Amino acid sequence: MPYSSILWPGYAATADSPGCAPLRVTTRYDQAELEQPGSPRRISTTVLPEDLAAMEQDIRAAKESADVVVVTPRWGLHFVPGTLADYETEIAHTAMDTGADLVLGCHQHVLKPIEVYRGKPIFHGLGNFIMDVGMSAHANSPALREVQELYSEYAVSYQPDYPTYPFHATARRTMIARFRIGDGNVTEAGFLPCLINRRGQPELLGGDDPSFDDIYRHVVDITRAVGFEVAMRREGPGIVIDLAGPVS
Template identity: 30%
Template sequence: MDLTVVGDVVLSAWPRRTVAEPVGPADSAFGLLRGGDLTIGNLEVPLTESGQRAEKLVTMRAPTSGAAELAAFGFDMVSLAMNHAMDYGAEGMRDTVRALDAAGVLHAGFGESLSEATRPRVVSVGEKTLAFFSFCSALPLGANATADRAGIGAIRVRQSFEFDSTFLDETPGTPPFVHSSAHEPDVRAATALIGEAKRRNDFVAVALHWGVPFCYLPTAQGPLAQYQQPLGRRLIDAGADLVIGHHPHCLHPAEFYERGLILYSTGNFVFDWCDGWSPDSMAAQEDAHPAPPYQPALLTGPWYESAVFRVQLGGADGPTLRLDPIELDTDSQPIMPRPEVAASILARFAEASRELDPSIVVDEDGLVRRTSKNHNVVEEA
C-alpha cells in the first residue's frame, strides 16, 4: 500500500487562488499529492462559520468550502485531533465533519464521545485494509473527548521541571530542563485500540499531534521532547506500522523501529490565511489576552522547508520511505524547491535522523534507508 503523507494543512479557499491556478511564479507542489493509493494530511484548522471562540492565544477557523478544496487537491483522509480542533467548540468540529463527509474526505480523531473520537477510520485499497487513528498530545484544556463530552482523541503528557539552583546562581535566566512522559492510562488505552485494529486489518497508521514547535525548542534539548520516542515506540510495539507526527511546523527526524516507521514531524504543507491566522497571529491582542512571556518568531526558515513523504507499507522488511522536498512560498503555499534548497532539506533530515539511528542514509533522490539490517540496534549519538 502506497501512502502519500504530508504535515499541517490549512485550506481556506481564499479568493486569490483557485484549484486551477498556479500558486505563483514557481511551480506548484500540489501535484505531488497524486499517484499513491492514499493521500493523508493533518487538517490544522476547523472548517466552520459557527461555534464560540475558545479562550486561547491563537484561535483559527476556515470556511467549510475548504473541504471541497481538500478533495480537489487529492486528499483522501485527514487527521482531526490537533490543538486547534476545538477553537470554535464542538459545534465548529461538527461543521467540519459534515463538510468533510460531503466532500468525500475521510477523517479520524473527533467524536461525540471518547469511543468515537478514538475510533479508527478503516479504508480498503484493493484487498488490503488500513486502520487510521488520530491522537493529540498537544492538548488544550478541555479539548479531549470523554465518555459524555465531545472532543478529540488524546494521549496526555505529564511534565516536571528540573533546575540546578547553584548553576542558576551563576547563569540567571537559564530555563529549567523539562521532563515529560506520556500519561500511562492514555497510552494503555491507545495501545489496546491499536492492537485490536491490527488484528482486524492489514496495516495501522497513527497520526499524532505532538512535540515542540521549533520556535519554542531549547537548543540543548534536541528536536524531540522526552516523551516522544518512548511513546512512538510503544505505539509501534502495539501494532502500528506507521506513526505520523505533526505540530512542530518543521521537519524532525524519522526512525525505523522494529517493523515500523516513526515520522516525528512532517512539517507544513500549506497554510492559507484564515480567520485568526496571520504573520502576527502569535502576538497577543491587547483587547483579548495579556502579552505572553515570550514572543516567538514563528515564520522563519524551518517553517518554509518541508517535504512530501512517500511511505510504502507491506514490504518484506517493513515500511519504506522516500522524501520529495518542497518549499513554501511567502504565502505559505507549497512549491517545487530550488535544487540547493532540496539538497539542504535532505541533508538536514539525514543528519537529524542519524542522531536517532546512525545507520540511516538519505540518498540524493530522497530514498531513506539503513546500512544495517539489524533493526533492533539504535546507537547513542
C-alpha cells in the same frame, strides 16, 4: 489513528462528549545540579498511563482488521527544529511495540528528526504543508509578542514577502512522506523534499534544485543531532530511508 498531546482544556474526548483522543503528558522540572541552586533545569515528560493504555487497546483492535496501522500523534515542541520531548519516544515506541507500522507526527510547524525503531519508521514531525494564515491584522497583537519572546529565533511573525505564511525560513522546508507497502508490511520508507513558496504553497522539488539537497541535509543533521543512527540516501525523485539499519 490520530491522537493529541497538544490540547486546550476541554478539548479531550470523554465517555459522554466528543473531542480529541488524548495522550496527556505530565511535565517535571528538576534542578540539574542538586548541590547548586539556580543551575539549569532538567525537563522530563511522561504520558498518563491510562491514555497510553487506551492507545494500546486501539492499536491492537485495529491490527485485527488492518494490514498496516498508522498512528498520527499531534505532539512535540513547536517552532524549534531538532528538539524532541521524552514523551514522544514513549508514545512512538509503545505504539510500535503494540503493533503499529508507522508513526507520523505533526503539530510543530517545522521538520523534526526521523527515527527507525524495530525496522519501522517514525517521522517525529512532517512540518507544515497547507497553511494559510493572514497575519497582517495581528502583527502587533500581545499574544503574538508573547510567542515571539518565548521562541525568539523561530517564532511566527508577519512577513510582507510571505503574507499568508508567517513562519521562520526554516519552516519553509517541508516534505511528503512516501511509503511502499507489500504483504501487510512497510517495505520502503522515504520522503520527497518540498519548499513553501511566497504564496504559501508547497512545491515539490526536483533533484537538481539546490533546495532539494538543503532539505535533505537539514533532515540528516537534525536526526543525527538527537542521536538517531538512520541512514538515508538519494534515490530517484526523493530520499529513501534504510529500514534495516541500526535500531535507534
